[in-house]
Amino acid sequence: MSAVGFWAMGGYARYVWPSFGFAIIVLGWNLWSARRYQRAARVRALRALAISDE
């Protein structure tokens, strides 16, 4: 299959590529939000420890 044929996906490109694109967005969001959640929890725990030390 040529590169043009591959990207055209037999005329279904406007359905196939948005599906894969949305999958990348969802997987990326999962990673980003999990990391953000974990960092925020760590900051809160550090704050709680600092308050208990005072």
Added chain:
Amino acid sequence: MWTWFYRLASPPYVYRTAAALTPWFMTAAALAIACGLIGGLKFAPPDYQQGEAFRIIYVHVPSGWMSMFAYTTMAVAGAIGLIWRIKMAHAVAAATAPIGASFTLLALVTGSLWGRPMWGTYWAWDPRLTSELILLFLYVGVMSLRSAFEDATRGDRAAALLSVVGVVNVPIIHFSVQWWNSLHQGATVAKFGKPAMPGSMLWPLLVMLFGFMCFYGAVLCMRLRGEVLNRERQAAWVREAIGS
């Protein structure tokens, strides 16, 4: 076996195990998803009826399976939390909900994009589509219910109860294509019996499913660490664990 089960109730053990497992799950997920994508987009032949549009299966089916798997995990964890009053089980349920909801949304959107060229419409009130949409509402309901209570213990118990009641929707989603007349095609990979697709199309799907499961494992471990810290921030072991 029971010793292992009781160790899972220990927050420091869960925190450290989740930290150790995350890179393994993430590496396996990256490799499997890359192989599955190459196999699905490059090596799998086009379908004789659906042409190249069938390739949406490589993200649609794994996300659909994971949406049900994550919900079942959440309900089982919720039940364990309710019966044995294990806080870590509620932490697992809380960590699973947003991941499962995102997989459900992905299944619905990719299904809609697949439905347009095959059925001529983005959406139909078909039993499979409707029950999957109900699953998304259940996830949103469980997350909203948990955060609606100021007392975290009451929020956990209410969310667990809803997730246990809602698990009845999982077999309905799975068997909806057999029980009712449906636009949606039947099972592609059945547990019993021969798969409805040739090996050249099947292996990338199974590899993608494995990749999505490992990805779920990695994100669950990351979220679980955050959940444990949020719930245990006053505990003595936290000081050592987060290195302050």
